[in-house]
Amino acid sequence: MDRIEALSLLARDRRTVPEGEGYTAAYFEPSDGPGVARLFYAVYGDGYPIDTYYIPERLAEENRLGNIRSVVARTASGDVVAHVALYRSSPPNPHLYEYGVGLTLPSYRSTMAFFRTTQLIMQLVGTDGIDGFYGEAVCNHIITQKLSRHAKALETAVEPALMPAEAYEAEQSAMGRVGCMVYSRVDVDGRRNLYLPAPYRDELDFILNGLNLDRALMASDLTLPDGNGAIEVQRFDFAGVARCTVTTPGAGLTVRLAALEKELRADKYALIQFFVDLGKPGPAELWSSCGARAFPSAVCCPSGLVTTVS
16 A cells, blocks of 8 residues: 555545543554554644555554554554654664654543653663664644653754644644754663764764763764765655765765755755764764755754754
């Protein structure tokens, strides 16, 4: 099943969820997949930019693989009225998960359903290969920001205009693109070198202060390895967001990054993100020599990634 077929099925589904039923927070089961899809459609219509949550069998497979760890609030009738997840979105570190895709059916927002799902999913952090997490709390309301603080995560960045207003059209909660606060928490840590690019050293030093991470702040050796390097690009077309991850540093990327920016701007992407692993000296120099000029705004995640947002 693809996105078009899934949305067509959801548009024809006239089933309503009874109000006022009791519910239980529980880890995702494959049988929850259709209920999660109906929940996303009820809240976002056809506007959510990630296909997986509209396609039950795809969500079940991602949970089986451990790429997504979903928690739902499930009523006695089996309806899903809230969802939240930890999911892999940091290619250099499979043990750092992103916390997000949290939402609640409007008729259950006065309950504790979403809070209970968040409580349960936080029990996974520090266990089962999940060493830490970061998340994007939307700024068109403050609920997820409050929950992030309750989960003992700390704010480390702002992402302006991350999500399109169309994603919130069904609930009419946004007048324009929606920004996000980035929150981070690491439970399982070890001593690591962190090579800070010179243009961002003061800002990143400030962000790292208070995160309780064991990092040795190092200067880059100002040398990029030979070769073209490699970069992965994820395009979220509906959201107008391109997420670019430098997977292999190389001298050739200084030219490639400039060309990629031009290409993405020509394709009308509203937001371009670059993720660079600062656990090695080469990428720091890549950022110093190229990224700082082209993409002047930076955010930091505790994995040793620096993300520029343009």
